[in-house]
Amino acid sequence: MELKQLYREIVNEHNLHPVNRGKIEDADLVLRGVNPSCGDDITLYMKLDGDVIKAASYDGSGCAISQASVDMMVDQILGKNKEEAIKLAGTFMGMIKGEITDEESIEALDEAAALQDVAHMPARVKCAVLGWHTMQEMLEHPEKAQENK
Amino acid sequence: MGSLQDFRKDFDILNSGDYVYFDNAATSQRPRQVLDAVTNFYKTTNANPLRGLYDWSMGATEAYENARSTVADFIGASRAEEIIFTRNTTESLNLVAYSYGMENVHEGDEIVVTVMEHHSNLLPWQMVAKKNGAKLVFLEPDEEGVITKEEYESKITDKTKIVAVGHVSNVFGITNPVKEIAEYAHSKGAIMVVDGAQSTPHMSVDVQAIGADFFALSGHKMLAPMGIGALYGRYELLEKMQPFLTGGEMIEYVTRTDATYAEIPHKFEAGTVNAGDAVGLAAAIEYIKSVGFDKIEEQELKLTKLIMEGLAKLPYIKVYGSKDYRKHCGIVTFTMEGVHPHDMSSVLNDDHVCIRAGHHCAQPLMQFIGAGSTARASVYFYNTEEEVAVFLDKLSKVREVMGYGA
Numbered sequence: 347m348e349l350k351q352l353y354r355e356i357v358n359e360h361n362l363h364p365v366n367r368g369k370i371e372d373a374d375l376v377l378r379g380v381n382p383s384c385g386d387d388i389t390l391y392m393k394l395d396g397d398v399i400k401a402a403s404y405d406g407s408g409c410a411i412s413q414a415s416v417d418m419m420v421d422q423i424l425g426k427n428k429e430e431a432i433k434l435a436g437t438f439m440g441m442i443k444g445e446i447t448d449e450e451s452i453e454a455l456d457e458a459a460a461l462q463d464v465a466h467m468p469a470r471v472k473c474a475v476l477g478w479h480t481m482q483e484m485l486e487h488p489e490k491a492q493e494n495k
Numbered sequence: 496m497g498s499l500q501d502f503r504k505d506f507d508i509l510n511s512g513d514y515v516y517f518d519n520a521a522t523s524q525r526p527r528q529v530l531d532a533v534t535n536f537y538k539t540t541n542a543n544p545l546r547g548l549y550d551w552s553m554g555a556t557e558a559y560e561n562a563r564s565t566v567a568d569f570i571g572a573s574r575a576e577e578i579i580f581t582r583n584t585t586e587s588l589n590l591v592a593y594s595y596g597m598e599n600v601h602e603g604d605e606i607v608v609t610v611m612e613h614h615s616n617l618l619p620w621q622m623v624a625k626k627n628g629a630k631l632v633f634l635e636p637d638e639e640g641v642i643t644k645e646e647y648e649s650k651i652t653d654k655t656k657i658v659a660v661g662h663v664s665n666v667f668g669i670t671n672p673v674k675e676i677a678e679y680a681h682s683k684g685a686i687m688v689v690d691g692a693q694s695t696p697h698m699s700v701d702v703q704a705i706g707a708d709f710f711a712l713s714g715h716k717m718l719a720p721m722g723i724g725a726l727y728g729r730y731e732l733l734e735k736m737q738p739f740l741t742g743g744e745m746i747e748y749v750t751r752t753d754a755t756y757a758e759i760p761h762k763f764e765a766g767t768v769n770a771g772d773a774v775g776l777a778a779a780i781e782y783i784k785s786v787g788f789d790k791i792e793e794q795e796l797k798l799t800k801l802i803m804e805g806l807a808k809l810p811y812i813k814v815y816g817s818k819d820y821r822k823h824c825g826i827v828t829f830t831m832e833g834v835h836p837h838d839m840s841s842v843l844n845d846d847h848v849c850i851r852a853g854h855h856c857a858q859p860l861m862q863f864i865g866a867g868s869t870a871r872a873s874v875y876f877y878n879t880e881e882e883v884a885v886f887l888d889k890l891s892k893v894r895e896v897m898g899y900g901a
Contacts (some may be wrong), residue, residue, distance in 0.1 A: 350845055350896050353842070361897075383853065384837050384853060385867045407835075469837075473837065
């Protein structure tokens with residue numbers, strides 16, 4: 347998919363009309379993710395019920411690709427358990443880095459799979475993975491994500 | 496004397512397709528004459544300079560030292576030994592911070608910089624201040640980007656040991672009053688460090704007239720190869736300073752436990768030098784002279800005026816710095832309402848227009864102006880009015896791509 351088409355068909359909708367943007371006041375986990383080269387700066391919030399992600403949201407600012415990507419990500423991880431979410435993050439980052447290309451793995455990402463073509467835009471890879479990377483850090487190192495509450 | 500269009504023909508990359516290159520403040524392009532000079536050095540007289548006692552090495556030494564004289568003349572140094580070749584402005588400023596700053600700034604002293612500094616003229620001073628217990632003081636510009644007399648006279652005091660100021664801001668494009676600041680700094684007993692990375696390509700520089708004690712420049716922003724830059728230092732200061740890096744070629748005599756150092760400038764040029772690119776820098780300077788700063792400035796002003804007039808017609812664009820196009824040194828930094836600069840730059844790239852987006856290595860300034868990130872278009876003498884028209888046309892279509900109306 348061409349860049350302009352990617353914006354028009356996928357990114358703009360989530361960037362201009364996000365569904366998961368906002369702050370969860372009583373979140374169990376809070377982690378900030380920064381992309382220093384771009385200045386994308388998001389904070390991810392999560393509420394857990396045992397191992398299951400009961401609620402999640404984000405706020406902050408950044409380019410359309412970073413914001414749309416994290417908005418789509420939240421859709422994908424709601425109701426999943428930690429392990430499933432971490433696995434999805436691995437799949438997404440593998441896809442964006444061009445390391446995972448088989449359809450079956452990528453299908454698991456549902457709508458977020460639409461960002462696959464960012465793999466051909468090296469300058470934008472970090473934007474696309476910011477939310478997913480932050481989520482993975484949050485779940486693998488909950489101690490970091492509790493300090494920020 | 497050719498026209499600017501004739502000069503443009505010397506830049507193969509600019510004639511290789513339909514790209515509009517408006518990121519000249521990050522790095523310029525290089526004309527064939529510069530590339531040929533570097534190649535010719537390696538083809539005809541390559542050997543390790545300053546060491547060998549045979550023809551090629553002596554030829555390499557001569558080419559290298561001639562390049563030093565060319566740089567010295569170009570920026571008005573009083574003697575060639577005052578020019579130290581470095582990799583770039585960043586290395587030049589680190590040399591001053593380590594070899595002068597660390598020795599001469601003590602607890603309770605102050606270092607004055609501006610909030611506009613490129614990180615390369617900020618982080619070395621942060622390091623000196625932290626390690627030696629000194630305080631960093633920031634000069635702040637007014638809305639037009641100007642550091643006023645009141646501002647620098649209120650912040651440069653008897654405690655100030657070093658004043659480090661960018662000659663031209665890489666974000667606003669404004670030329671800072673470095674001569675006036677240097678005069679005041681000297682009256683308070685401080686030395687003046689000028690970051691000339693963004694000025695040297697665009698205007699005639701005279702380090703003595705400015706009153707700079709140190710002046711740093713990068714070759715790659717002024718038609719020369721990447722990896723060659725220079726530091727001017729006042730002779731008396733350089734002579735008293737300790738080396739920055741130690742090793743080969745910078746010694747006089749070495750025993751198992753001790754060493755005495757070579758005379759300046761070689762004391763500050765440890766290791767095999769970058770003679771090939773120094774020759775390239777000298778060729779770049781000759782090229783710039785053949786174009787002439789009057790023509791360079793005339794073209795940059797013409798293009799900057801067109802860019803700023805064009806941007807003023809787009810209500811969703813905000814331009815930073817002075818409203819006067821003559822105070823931009825070819826640099827126009829702006830934001831587009833609702834569109835992140837990175838998306839803007841990516842969309843423009845799809846149309847083969849190259850502009851910079853981000854914090855421009857000046858994060859404290861971005862915080863000061865309240866922008867997380869901005870876009871920057873910067874021109875040089877080889878850019879054309881047609882390119883400005885393409886840039887403005889493509890820019891006016893970005894918001895539609897980003898989902899704002901049709």
